[in-house]
């Protein structure tokens with residue numbers, strides 16, 4: 188008896204202190220400076236919880252960049268609001284001190300960013316509606332740059348009408364991203380986001396880094412639900428690239444997720460401006476897509492290098508015209524157990540501001556369940572298996588595929604014509 192008491196006493200005295208910082212709030216004032224000052228002093232950057240309390244609507248009127256964090260939990264149990272007026276946000280984004288996202292991390296170990304399951308609290312409101320209605324595309328803030336974190340969690344976060352991309356994870360590893368909710372749905376006619384610079388629209392999750400598991404996330408938005416890219420942060424921040432060298436290798440799983448209204452699950456764009464892309468081991472499963480432009484796609488840029496494909500997408504792309512041009516290559520792609528309905532009635536997605544639209548594929552009829560828009564010698568072992576689709580009009584489901592671009596059975600008759608699965612594709 189005595190012994191065990193002593194033991195528990197000893198346990199408590201050696202345990203290191205965990206401290207909690209309750210972020211103070213003043214009505215009408217920016218609540219970020221008070222938080223920044225304690226972090227700058229080095230407090231609460233180790234073994235600490237930084238708590239935005241339930242019952243308070245915090246003003247995050249200026250961007251914040253967290254210093255390096257060790258075992259820190261950021262808990263958002265109250266509401267957070269960005270400035271409600273567009274010029275204030277634009278000025279902060281344009282400022283030299285803007286850290287690249289409204290909330291930016293500069294690295295850390297064992298960092299948790301969490302919201303709450305309480306439906307009425309824990310929302311981060313970016314007031315995107317007024318940006319969409321004004322078709323305002325200049326200096327849009329990006330959301331949460333969870334960068335350079337080793338062992339991290341993003342859970343139960345709830346974003347209300349975010350303006351730019353929502354979460355990015357560049358340079359991070361061993362992340363679990365679960366139960367997050369992104370609501371970027373417009374309640375007016377304005378599309379979130381009507382823009383020709385699509386790469387800056389409200390992408391849900393931009394995955395960079397290694398060993399990332401996404402689970403049970405819900406994304407209702409106007410661009411990619413998920414993009415997987417080398418240097419994902421850069422891909423969404425700028426449209427034009429200057430030969431960056433990105434060699435992130437990804438081991439990534441996505442499951443039990445729901446995407447609505449956007450452009451789908453994407454790998455890429457990779458290989459922009461001749462960059463070296465390297466993406467590996469991506470698994471996407473049990474995902475429901477509603478009103479989505481694509482279910483899953485892979486896109487890369489003509490002239491890119493590395494391990495990828497030559498889906499030339501977005502208006503800058505031209506098909507490679509000779510073998511002189513380097514191209515990204517893809518290997519071992521499997522699209523399996525897809526089931527859905529193709530909206531083959533005339534339809535223009537809200538992001539189409541050019542004619543032809545940025546996603547137009549020459550010759551496509553809108554009845555295609557699979558488009559392999561490949562170029563010679565760029566793809567190895569790409570297979571579509573157990574695909575079941577119908578068109579809304581009842582018209583025959585078709586495929587696009589060019590036999591000169593594939594060297595093995597792709598799981599269906601490779602032609603521009605009706606979808607006819609082969610033995611491999613059943």
Ligand SMILES: *[C@@H]1O[C@H](CO)[C@@H](O)[C@H](O)[C@H]1NC(C)=O
Nearest residue numbers: 208224225226228229230231
């Ligand atoms: C921050 O830490 C310093 C010592 O490291 C301490 O004196 C100060 O009271 C702390 N401030 C807060 C707000 O915790």
Ligand SMILES: *[C@@H]1O[C@H](CO)[C@@H](O)[C@H](O)[C@H]1NC(C)=O
Nearest residue numbers: 202203204232233234257258
């Ligand atoms: C944080 O806690 C860990 C384990 O509980 C301990 O090893 C470490 O020294 C603590 N760090 C600081 C800065 O107190």
Ligand SMILES: *[C@@H]1O[C@H](CO)[C@@H](O)[C@H](O)[C@H]1NC(C)=O
Nearest residue numbers: 257258259260296297298299
């Ligand atoms: C990691 O952080 C959590 C809180 O988010 C804490 O409970 C845990 O002890 C930390 N792990 C280590 C190894 O320090």
Ligand SMILES: *[C@@H]1O[C@H](CO)[C@@H](O)[C@H](O)[C@H]1NC(C)=O
Nearest residue numbers: 266307308309310311312347
């Ligand atoms: C928190 O913010 C969300 C989104 O703006 C809002 O719907 C909700 O009513 C707010 N909660 C409270 C208690 O004000």
Ligand SMILES: *[C@@H]1O[C@H](CO)[C@@H](O)[C@H](O)[C@H]1NC(C)=O
Nearest residue numbers: 489490505506507508509512
């Ligand atoms: C091939 O395309 C590149 C870039 O689009 C262009 O600069 C070049 O002139 C083209 N070459 C031929 C032979 O068409």
Ligand SMILES: *[C@@H]1O[C@H](CO)[C@@H](O)[C@H](O)[C@H]1NC(C)=O
Nearest residue numbers: 461462490491492512513514
């Ligand atoms: C094309 O690939 C080769 C071999 O990998 C490399 O040496 C060359 O720099 C690349 N060229 C361009 C324009 O990226």
Ligand SMILES: *[C@@H]1O[C@H](CO)[C@@H](O)[C@H](O)[C@H]1NC(C)=O
Nearest residue numbers: 523524525526573574575613
């Ligand atoms: C084929 O896909 C459907 C979903 O569309 C799934 O229910 C079924 O189990 C799959 N069949 C096989 C043999 O995997």
Ligand SMILES: *[C@@H]1O[C@H](CO)[C@@H](O)[C@H](O)[C@H]1NC(C)=O
Nearest residue numbers: 322376377378381382537540
């Ligand atoms: C998108 O913007 C273009 C050009 O400003 C405009 O013509 C078009 O009506 C807009 N579409 C939507 C859906 O807002």
Ligand SMILES: *[C@@H]1O[C@H](CO)[C@@H](O)[C@H](O)[C@H]1NC(C)=O
Nearest residue numbers: 562563588589590591592603
């Ligand atoms: C298939 O691709 C080759 C070049 O790889 C091209 O010459 C041919 O026109 C294409 N066929 C169709 C039907 O698009």
